[in-house]
Amino acid sequence: MAASDGEGSRVFRERDFRWQGVTEEAYKAEGTHFSGARRQTLVGAGAGGVSPGFETRYFEVDPGGYTSLEYHEHAHVVVIVRGRAEVVLGGALHAVEPIDCLYIAPNELHQLHATGEEPLGFLCIVDGERDRPRRPDAETLARLCADPALAQRIRT
């Protein structure tokens, strides 16, 4: 469930990183370019430009798992709430933990890796209307992997 256009106020109570009344879903429909990841949409965007114009999602990634290496026109705001991550962002690796915040600018290639012993959990807020993520081409990937630390971390 996600609160959206026409629905009333709601309190979503959390226990063990699950929110009451919110369904856990697959991270993406299919693909082998991510691992051990799933999502909960806490509050979806209002339809037809009605407030809110954004979606608030929670993603969880098993230890050793990762999100897909991707970029898109829309920005991300990420707030880490559980575990630890190494984030591929801006051509570098960043170690982050609760409750660090990331601003992922438009068209910035990014990937989150769960590096701690417990799952990585993070809120990710995006515009309701947004473009689909794209994966890097071979040339971009080769450029990125010229850095040994990135080459070792990145999964495609």
Place this chain on the structure above:
Amino acid sequence: MAASDGEGSRVFRERDFRWQGVTEEAYKAEGTHFSGARRQTLVGAGAGGVSPGFETRYFEVDPGGYTSLEYHEHAHVVVIVRGRAEVVLGGALHAVEPIDCLYIAPNELHQLHATGEEPLGFLCIVDGERDRPRRPDAETLARLCADPALAQRIRT
């Protein structure tokens, strides 16, 4: 500072509920209808419709303090990250704690009270373009305060 239109990706590291490079500001410019509250804007909205179209703010309220009792056309998404709160919402009181989430629907009167021993801290996400908050009129307030629990909790 707030990341916005034209700025690159950023990592905002948190320590003791302050984010590196983010300025703590007053909750509102002036007024006596709130108490012991302040804000940090982690990531502002992009200008001119550029992504993101939303703002991600962190609010902190001292024990015993409260935000203003208000309503507006734009929705709020609130995620509690520190302390405890009693929230006036939908004509009732709700006790919440980390990491409960609130969806505050358009035009829903709301007020957050810090009821724990440590400050109440919460993320609040809003549309970048939004209307100004309004405070309830005497009639609405009287209706709300017909409930003794609300009458005791509400501050104006």
